[in-house]
Amino acid sequence: MADPESVQVYALLGSLNVLEHIHIAALDLRQLGVDEVVSVPITVRNCQIESLDASFLTFRESVVFDDCHFGSVFCVSTYFMGGARFTRCTFDGHVTFECGGHNQPPAAFSLEECSFHEFVNFFDCWYPGPVVVAGCRFHAGSNLLGNVGQPFEASFAVPPMVVDTIDAIDLNGG
Numbered sequence: 001m002a003d004p005e006s007v008q009v010y011a012l013l014g015s016l017n018v019l020e021h022i023h024i025a026a027l028d029l030r031q032l033g034v035d036e037v038v039s040v041p042i043t044v045r046n047c048q049i050e051s052l053d054a055s056f057l058t059f060r061e062s063v064v065f066d067d068c069h070f071g072s073v074f075c076v077s078t079y080f081m082g083g084a085r086f087t088r089c090t091f092d093g094h095v096t097f098e099c100g101g102h103n104q105p106p107a108a109f110s111l112e113e114c115s116f117h118e119f120v121n122f123f124d125c126w127y128p129g130p131v132v133v134a135g136c137r138f139h140a141g142s143n144l145l146g147n148v149g150q151p152f153e154a155s156f157a158v159p160p161m162v163v164d165t166i167d168a169i170d171l172n173g174g
Contacts, residue, residue: 019044029054041082044068054078062107065089075100083107083129089114096121098174103129105158111136120144123174124152131160138167145170 013019013032017040027049032038041061050071054063061082068086072093079102091114098121103109108130120142133144145160147153152174162169 013040013042017041017043019047021046023048024050026051027053030057033057058102059084070095080109081107083109085110085112086114087112091116091118091120094118094121096123097125098123099125101125101127101131101154103127103131105129108132110134116140116142119171119173120169121174122154123147125154127155127160128157130158131156133160133162133165133169135164136166138165138169141168141171143169143171143174146172147174 009019009022009024009027024047029038029042030053032040036056037058037060039060042059043064045066046068048069052070053074055074055076055078058079059082063080063082063084065085066087068089070089070091070093073091073095075097076099078097078100080100081102081104083103085108095116095118101109105128109127110132112132113135115137117139119140120138122142122144144154146169
């Protein structure tokens, strides 16, 4: 049985589509999906989230995280059809966007002014829409532009816009 705090969090996201100024031990966005599809926009601001899981979901609307602090993030096979934006976020633990992306133009997948303390995994991602990485720090690197020539390198229909980003994002592996 879900604890009362979790029930309240999912009720707020399901009705208002916004979470602000709370600490969440585990945010499992799969709780919002119907047949693994989330059809409402999601906005999360100024929250501390120890674990975020949005794996195996298709988001038809935008997903926005502003000024959040994360432990681990699992977005395995997550399709951000309406785009995703992470702005001024800090990521302390493991982050994976593996086998995901799928943002539909003109919706962008955007990482802006974020700090990642562990490796960020983009293994086998596909981005038909724009990708923006601006002002980010990848302390342990990323394979966003790595694995070149491999069948699992991230693919982009539009060349990604990468500006003012520190550390290697062209590492191999995943």
